[in-house]
Amino acid sequence: MNFSLRQLRYAVAVAQTGHFGRAAELSAVSQPALSQQILLLESQCGTAIFDRLKSGVQLTPFGRDFIARAQEVLRSAEALEGFVLSYSGKPNRPLRFGIIPTVAPYLLPDIFPALQEQLPDLRFTISENRTEALLDGLLEGHLDLVLIATDPPAGGPRLTVEPLFDDPFVLATSQDVPTEEPVALSSIPPDRILLLDEGHCFRDQAIAACGLDGGRGSGTFSATSLSTIVEFVANGQGVTLLPQIALRKEANNPRIAIHPLNDPHTGRQLRLAWRETTPFRTSFEAIADVIRGTRKEPPTLN
Amino acid sequence: MNFSLRQLRYAVAVAQTGHFGRAAELSAVSQPALSQQILLLESQCGTAIFDRLKSGVQLTPFGRDFIARAQEVLRSAEALEGFVLSYSGKPNRPLRFGIIPTVAPYLLPDIFPALQEQLPDLRFTISENRTEALLDGLLEGHLDLVLIATDPPAGGPRLTVEPLFDDPFVLATSQDVPTEEPVALSSIPPDRILLLDEGHCFRDQAIAACGLDGGRGSGTFSATSLSTIVEFVANGQGVTLLPQIALRKEANNPRIAIHPLNDPHTGRQLRLAWRETTPFRTSFEAIADVIRGTRKEPPTLN
């Protein structure tokens, strides 16, 4: 009792055509090949499925039940095959694209139109979340692709990380604070530096860049967006680091001043990450290219 | 896209054990054999089903859906296999046994207890009908086995016919009709011979034995059982042929007389018939043996 899907397909073909020769043709094999498999199947069943009559091939009473159940097997096998086909190659559903909050508002205006123009077959569902949540979503299968600014930790299903470009940091102060440029981060009083909430990678990066003690929390500030921080800065409540990509939007604020840092390597690297085992690797690589392309074509303000 | 049940079974085994080696053991194959099939399956899918981590094997998001559907395929395949197993070998349901009316009341008292004793695993549903209806039922699948007294016609699914024993005919007359024995059938006035309704094979056989013109119907008689005919005979309305197996019952009637025929070969042969392609051939052959056995063991009267 060890039939194969192939045997079932042959048997159903015979049942449908009522003719071994035509069933073989339908199955794109020679008639003896099909005959042999049917014979084998019948011997495995211990009884005949078909009555070979001169007037044509008919189902035995056993065969009627057998074929009905065999069709059920084939139906579910076809459902599986359809699922696989729909999944492989080009995605047939919106790609779930997660982006960290310190990137999304600044990059999306560039990359979303570019993606729609250059990869019109792809659709997207964008979600904004912190790095950890994004990586979880990736591993759980809730997300297909994430844009982050750190190297994901090992452990768990492996990820492919595709670097996009570097994003240097600059210092934002209120307009009325005189500063010589380029600024040395070490010259800034630690308690003047405004940071995002815990959990934002940009907070950790800013802490590292300024050589601060991460454990200390001023506690009085709570900001989940750079725009909010910029408002604090504009009101003279302190200074902050900003990633360069944020400048086009945030530097419009006339009440703040932007200052380059004396260490030009202070910054972050933006990257795409996806499950190494994704079916959409090719699409993701194309997306990375498109995103890199947006850095050149529209000459950024900053 | 041409996966096999075997590949699906391997994949489900890996999903269940989370371990290629144990999955191979469970599937009773070597680990490389299973690995190869999984790899092949994944390449057919165009994407990975499993993430091979050091901490164990996990399903990819795609793999979760894939395995769920694969299990559905395997479930229906197992249902088919279960059906086949339940069908093959010993029948697991009552065998539908059809018997012609001129045999059933006379043979059943012998063979039913014998079958129950000698083949206790088998159960029966007995139905009484004329030959043509029985053969139809056999071909339609409503009956498994029939006991008839003629050679079934060719055409339609082929039947296996297993002869049981000969059943000679005798003449029944009313008690007050003096007759010299053995009787020559030709000596009987045709219009004195009482016959069963159309469609009973025994009617045709009696007509043939007496050399009558089958077309002619006396019209005034309508009898569907030999017992009724015997009552007619007892009342002096004519004579009839009786099969020997009927005598034990019918010859108890004190108002009739039984006379052997001068041609000892006049009679019928009882036979079992079943579909050549039945799964129960072995059981049917055993049944034939049991029925033949009943002719010897209980020494029949006359």
Add this chain to the structure above:
DNA sequence: AGTTCATGATAATTTATTCTTATCATACAC
């Protein structure tokens, strides 16, 4: 750091399965 162990992948070979072509057997039609 180096060693060992566990685990899955890979390679080479053998074994099973499934195909193909050619041919046969049988019933039916004319």
Add this chain to the structure above:
DNA sequence: GTGTATGATAAGAATAAATTATCATGAACT
């Protein structure tokens, strides 16, 4: 009869799938 249609059978070639042996890699533990 003779030809035609149909499914079964035979023999050998082609594929598919198994086996054993070995490798590669990362984790665990001296």
